Amino acid sequence: MFDISTRPLLTVFVAGLLVFGAGCAGLGASESATTPSATDTTTAQQTQTSTATDGHGHDHSHSHDGTESTQTTATNTTGDAATGKLTVVVAADELSLPARDEAGDGFDVAGPHTWESSADLTLATALSRLGISATGTALSVDGETYTAGDGTTLSYRVNGESVDPEAVTLADGDEVWVTVETPGMNASLPGTYIDNEQQHIHGDMTVTVDGEEVDFSQSRYQSNDRYFHFEGGVGEYWHSHSANLTLEYALDSLHGVDYADDSLTIDGTTDDAETTVTYEVNGEAVDPGEYHLKDGDDVTITVG
Secondary structure, three states, rough: OOOOOOOOHHHHHHHHHHOOOOOOOHHHHOOOOOOOOOEEOOOOOOOEEEEEOOOOOOOOEEOOOOEEOOOOOOOOOOOOOEEEEEEEEEOOOEEEEEEEOOOOOOEEEEEEOOOEEEEOHHHHHHHHOOOOOOOOOOOEEEEEEOOOEOOOEOOOOOOOOOOOOOOOEEOOOOEEEEEEOOOOOOOOOOOOOOOOOOOEEEEEEEEOOOEOOOOOOOOHHEOOOOEEOOOOOOOOOEEEOOOOOOOHHHOOOOOOEEEOOOOOEOOEEEEOOOOOOEEEEEEEEEOOOEEEOOOOOOEEEEEO
């Protein structure tokens, strides 16, 4: 049986307040709060609604119905330029997005991982300005079309929420991740490091052993790996500084936690034949060695 220690709930709560509104504090950058938008597009059939507030002021509300689930999104109605973050990763390679200067385009790449728009545009329209055709089921770029299914997955996230690129309208401050994963893609681990000041990936994690949550706010779990870590005394909200990290890598990066050959070890104790371990991301079962973490992912691991 697993033997874990937890700190009092009050300590976790106070620690969360101390870092509320701070960005990767241990690494030097800050992150402003954003308002989630959502129209969920996934290839898996799933039904779940969960809400978690991270230690940085972001409200991650996950809504999944298997195809498309629409929520409202604020639009740029002031006439001023809206700006935000954008990263596109295709088959484990981040695309170099060209800046567009043609008058009337209404959408530009203003810098590394940064978009700027002078008009209300859907995500699909914005991507089309960059030569990328995007729908909920297919994405085409550089003469190659990627269609969801048979091991290929498409992910469109805005502020950590899965969206339909043709339905969601970009708003000021939106952080956008577009990810295409293909069978056999060369996703080296841990992949290219994303600097703290650039757009990187965040999400939530809960590990429960025999009904008790592992307290990742403890110092031994904090900022031990530059690619994946908890920080600032917050134990629910993780940071990933690579677009290619698997859940297995994330677990192995934590002190006292090891995932190998379908077994999980915590604090020197390994699950046995009588122990059931489940790994879920946004309510769906995943293989830790195969699943690549995405912005807004809510990871739940249950042991016992």
